[in-house]
Amino acid sequence: MAHPLESLVVRHTLRLPVADAVFDPAGQGEAPARQFDAALMSVGFKLSAGLLDRLSRLPGEVVAETAARTLATVRAMTGDHVGHNVYFIDFPLNVPDTLDFWVRCIAEAVADDTTRETTLAQLGTGTVDLLTLATYGRYRHTYADMLAVHDELIAASGDRLTVLHPGGTPEDEVHALYLALAGSSTPLGEEGLADLRLLAEHCVAGEQPAAIPVRENRAVVNLARLDAGADLLVDTVTDVLRLACALCDGDVSLAAPTRFRSMPRAVRRALLAALDAVVAQTPAKLSDVTAHREAFKRLGERLHPHEYPRWPHAAQVFAVARGEQRARTLDSRLEELLAAGDVVGAAQLLTAAPGRLFRALDRLLRTGRTQDERDAVTAAAEQVAARVSGRVLLSLREHLHNRAGERAEDGGSRVFVNRTGRAWVAADDRRPVLEPERKRLADLLDAETRRRLPDPGHLLIDPDVLDVALPLSGKATTAGLGVLPRGSRSAVDGELLRFFVYWKQARHTTDFDLSALMLDEAYDTLGWLSYTALTGVGGEHSGDITEAPDGASEFINLRLGAVPGAFIVPQVNIYSGEGFEEVEESFFGFMLREAEQQGRPFEPRTVRMKSDLRGPGRVALPLVFVRGDDGRWHARWLHLYLKGNPAANRVEGNRVSVAALVRGVVEHEYLTVRHLVDLLADRATATTLWDGATVPKGPVTWIGLEQPDGLHPDSVVVTPGNLRALIPA
Template sequence: MPHPLEALVIRHTHRLPAPSGPAGQGGSAARRFDAALMSVGFKLSGELLERLSGLAEETVLDTASRTLDTVRAMVGDHVRHNVYFVDFPANVPDTLDFWMQCIREALDDDASRPGTLDQLRSGVVDLLTLPTYGTYRHTYEEMLNAHDELIAAAGDRMTVLHAGGTPEAEATALYLALAESATPLGEEDLRDLAVLAGHCTDGPQPAQIPVRENRAVVNRARLDRGADLLLDTVTDALRLACALSDGDVTLAEPTRFRSLPRPVRRALLAGLDAIIAASPAKLADVTAHREAFKRLGERLHPHEYPHWPHAADVFAVARGEKEARTLDSRVEELLGADDVTGAARLLASAAPGKLLRSLDRLLRACPGQVERDAVTAAAEAAAPQVSGRVLLSVREHFHNRTREQVPRPRRFFVNRGGRAWVTADTRPPVPEPETKRLVEALDAETRRRLPEPGHLLVDPAVLDVALPLSGKATAPGLGVLPRGSVSPVDGELLRFFVHWRQAQRSTDFDLSALMLDGSYETLTWLSYTALQDLEGEHSGDITDAPAPDGASEFINLRLDAVRGDFIVPQVNIFSGEGFEEVAESFFGFMLRDADQQGRPFEPRTVRMKSQIRGTGRVALPLVFLRGDDGRWRAKWLHLYLKGSPSANRVEGNRVSVATLVRGIVEHDQLTVRHLVGLMADRATATTWWDGTQLPNGPVTYIGLERPEGLHPQSVVITPENLRALIPA
C-alpha cells in the first residue's frame, strides 16, 4: 500500500520516499519511469534510479504511476490546456477582424440573428451574446493535431527527484521542519502541517515551535492525543480554539466557533487560568482580539468552572467588565509626555521585538543626542532576545530607509492576503550615525545565531533570492521564489498561462500583459481586447470554465521584440467567482527557443507554476525587468489589487499597476546574499559552485537545486526549505 503522505513529501522536498516491495529486476521499468518523468520536466537522480532498479517491476510501475500523477499536478500538466485559436501562436487574427467575424457568424445563426441585429441598431454589441465568442471551437485532440512535437532543447527545465528514506522518516522530518520553522507558513503549508501533525502524533515532536500559528496547529494534534498543550499567552489558546473550529489560526479572519466537547473546554480554560495566574499582565493581550474572545467565551462557559477564576478574568476583560491596560497605551502615554527613553525602556523589558520594530519612530521622536544614545543602547541590549525574523526585517527596513530613491522615496505595504499599496514616504530621515550603529548590531547578532557552516558551497544563482521572512510572501507551486526575489530569464520566447476551474458559477478570468517604459508609462498591452502586437499574441478569450477541464489562456511574447523595460503579466477577474472561491486557479510561465515548436502548454518548458489564491480581483504574480545589460530578469510579486467587483481589464488598472510595480521594483528585499556574507566570515572555506566538481567532504550547500553527488552528511538549503536559513 502506498504511504498516505507520499505525494505531500514529494511536493515539499522533491524526494521520493523509499518504496516498499520485494527485490527484483526493475531496471527496465525504472528507465521507462525516468523517460516518462523527463517528458514532463522531471528526472530520477542516479541514486534513486539505482535503488528502483533493484525492486520488482510491479513495485516500480506502481510507484511510477503515483509519482507521475504528483509531478504532473506540480507543474500544471494534470489538466488539458486548450486554446481558443487552434494553432496559437500562429494565425492569431487582428482583434477587430475577429470581433467582426463573430458578428457575421451570429448573423448567420437563426437563433442569434434577431438579438444581434437589435444590438447593431443600438450601436453597441455585447461580445458575450455572440454564440461563437468565448467558448472553445475545437476539441483538445484537434488542437493537439494542429501542433508539431516539441523539439528538445538544452534549456528545458529538468527537476531532479532524489532518493528519500522510509515514508515514515520522510514524513517525520517534514513535520519537524514545518513545525520548527522560524517564519510563518503560508496557508497551504499550514494545512499540510495539520495533516502531518495528526499523522505524527506518536513520533518525535518539535523541540520548539517559535511561530504561534504553527503552535496552534500542533496543539490541536496534541489535544487529540491527550498531550500537554503548549500555551504561554492567551492568544495561543484563542488560536487553538480557531484550529478546533477549522478557522483562521492567523486571526486575520473571524472564526465561527463550534460547540466544543466538555474535555476540550476544560483543557482550554485550564490553560488560560494557568497563563494568567503566572502573569496577570498578559490579560492585556485580550483587548487586541476582544470580539473573538467574547464569542469564544460563549462556547467555553467559564462560569461553570469557578475553580479557574483567572480564566474567567480573560472573558471579563473581553466584555469590558475588567480593565487590563495594554502595553501600547502605556507606550503612547510616555511618548505623549516626550519621555522617549522611558518608552524605549518599557518596550525593552516587556516586548523587545516591538522595540526593534518601533526604532524608526523612536529615533525620529528623540529631542537630542542623549535620548538617541539611550534608545540605540536599549535596542542593542534587546537584540539577543528578539527572533531572527524580526532582526532581519528591521535590517531590511533601515536599508531601504537610508538608501537613495529617485525621484522621491515611497512606502510599500503588503497585508497578509497579498493586497498591496504604495504611498509617498513623508517621514523625516532617520539619524545616520544611530542607523549605522544599529545595522552593525543587527548583523552581529544575526551572525552569532547562524550555524557553523563548515565548508560553504554556494550556487551564485541563489544570491538574489529574497529571504522568506514570511511564508505568506510566497505562493505555493513549482519554481516559485519569495516576493522580491530576482531570477534570470533565459530564452527567446516567454509564454504566460493561467488556468481556472469554476466551482459553482460561470467565471471569466482574463490573462493580460502590460508593457511599460523606463518611467513606468504604458507602451502597449496584450489581452482579449488586443490579441496581437509587435511583442506577441494572446490565445483568445475564454469566458466559462466548467468542470472537468476548466479553461486556460496564454500570452506568447518574443523578448527581442518587446518595447520598454517592464513586462507585467496580470490575471483580471472579469466576472464570477474570486480567486479563493474557484475550485482551482494557477498561473505560470514557460521559456522556449524560437524553433522548439510544441503545444501551447509544454510541461518541460514550464519554469514556474503557482497557485492564485489572493483576496483581490487582480493578480500580479511577477514582473519582468530589462537590465542595463539588455538581459531580462523576473522579480517576484505575489500581489493582488482590490479591483472592481466585475469587468476588470488591463486598460482600467494600468495606472495603479504601474504605481505598485514601481514601488516594489524600487524596494530592496534582504536576500540570500546577505546571509551568505555573514556565514562566509565563519566558514572554513567558501566555494562558488559552477555546476561541475563537488567537494569530497560534507558541505553546507545553498542553491536553487540540490546537486547529485553531495556528501550524505551535507546540509542542503534550496527554495523548498529556504526558511531553514532564517535563525530562530
C-alpha cells in the same frame, strides 16, 4: 505499501522515500526504473543517479506503483494534471486582429437564426455585448482537436529538468518534514499550514520539535495534540484563540474573523483550562485580549465559562473582552509616554517586549529630538538584541538598508503589503533615520545574526541563488513549482516567454482574464496584450474564455526580442464570478522556449514556474519581468493582489496602480541570500562558488536553487524548498 503522505515529501523536498526492506537482490526493477525516468523527463523531471540505482534494486511491481504515484504528483506540480485548451486552435499562430475577430463573431451571430434578432437589436443601439455572442468566449473545439494540430515539442538543452533525489524510509521522511515545518522560524503559507496539519496528526505521538516559534504553526500542532489528548503548547491567551480558530477551520493568523461552532464539552474544558493556566501564571497577559476583543467575545459565547467556576482566571479573559474588566495594554502605555514626549521611557518600557521594541525602532528614532534620546533608544536595542527572533532581526536589517541616504525633502512613496498579499501605495512623509544610528543598528544586527548562524564547514554556493530574497514570511510567496519569495531576482533564459492561467469555477460562472502590461523605464504604459488586444507589442493572446465549468486556460506568447520597453507585467484580472479563494482551483505560471520549439500551447518540460492563485483581491500580480542594462531579462517576484473592482476588472483600468506597485517592489532592495552567505563565510572553513559541474568529495553546506547530483550524503542541503532553514531562530 505507499505512505499516505508520500506526495507531501516529494512536493516539499524533491526527495522520493524508498523503503530499504523491500530491496530485491535480483534487481528486477531496472527496466521499469528506466521507463519511470523516461516518463519523468517528458514532464520536466528526472531521477538522480542514486535514486535510479536504488529503484533498480526494487521489485518491478513496486517501481511501477511508485512511478504511477510520483508522476501524478509531479504533473500536478507543473500544472500538467489538467488539459490546457485554447480558444484559437493554432495558437500562437493565426491569432486574428482583435476588431476583425469581433466583427466575425457578430457576423456569425447575425447569420444564426436563433441569435439574429437580438444581435441586430444590439447593433441598432451602437453597442454589442460580446458575451451574448454564441461563438465568443467558449471553446469551439475539444482538447483532442487542439492537440492534433500541434507538432510534438522538440527537445532543447534549455528545457527544465528538476532532479528527484533518494530519500530515507517513508516514515523517516514524513517525520523529518513534520519537524522542519513545525519548527520553522518563519510563518508558512496557506498550503504549508494545510500540509503541517496533516503531518501533525500523523506525527503527534513521535518526536516533537525542540521549539515551535511561529504561533500559527503552534495552533495547528495543538489541534493534533488536542485530538490525541496530549498537553497543549500554550503560553499566551492568543495561543488558545488560534487553537479555537483551527478547531473551527478558521484563520489561525487571526487576519480574518472565524465563525466559531458549538464544541464538545471535553474541548471546551480543555480550552478553558488552558486559558486559566496562562492567566494564573502571568496576569499581565490579560492585556493580549484587547487586540482581539471581538473574537474572544464570540469564543466566550461557545465556551460558556460561567458553567466552570473552577477556572476563574479563564472567566477574566472574557470579562476583559466584554469591557467589564480593564487590562491595560503595552501599546496604550507606549502611546501615553510618546504623547508626553518621553522617548527614553518608551524605549525602556519596550525592553520587556524585545520584538515590539525592534519593530518600533524607526518610529522611536524619528521621534527622538536630541542625540541623548537617540542614543538611549539604540542602547535599549543593544540591551535586548539577543532576545529578538532572527526573522525580526533580518526584517529590520532590510528596513534600515532601504532607509540609507534618505532626506526629509526626498518625499517619494511607500508600498505596503499585508500578510495576505494585498498591496497599496502611500506617500512617504517620514523623517529620515540619521546615518550614525542607522549604521550602529545595522552593525548590531549583523553581529547578532552572525553569532546565531551555524558553522557551515565547506560552504558551496550556487551563484544563481544569491539574488533570492530571504523568506522572512511564508506569506511573501505562494505554493507551487519554481516559486521564489517576493523581491527575488532570477534570470530568464529563452527567446519565447509564455504565461498561462488556469481556473475552474466552483459554483458560479467565472471569467478570469490573463493580460500583460508593457511599461517603459519611467513606468509609463507602452501597450498591453489582453482580450481587448489580441496581438501586438511582440506577442499574441490565446483568446478570451468566459466560463470554466470544466476548467479553462488562457495564454500569452511573447518574443522577448520584440517586446518594447523595460517591464512586462503579467496580471490576472477577475472579470466576473468567483474570487481566487473561491474557485475550485486556479494557478498561474510561465514557460520558456527557444525560437524553433513549437509543441503544444502547454508543455510541462518548459514550465519554469507555476504558482497557486489564492489571494484576497480581484487582480493578481504574480511577478514582473525586467530588462537589464545589458538587454537581458530577469524575473522579479511580486506575489501581490490589488483590491480591484467587484466586476469588469481590465488591464486598461488598473495601469496606474499596477505601475506604482511595480515601481515600489523593483526599487525596494530586499535582503537576499547573498547577505547571509557573506555572514556565513566568516565562519566557513572554505567558500566555493559552484561551477555547475563538479562537487567536492566531502560533506558541504550546499545553498542553491536545486540540489546537484553527487553531493556527499552527510551534506547539509538548502534550496528554495527549505530556504527558511537559513533564518536563525
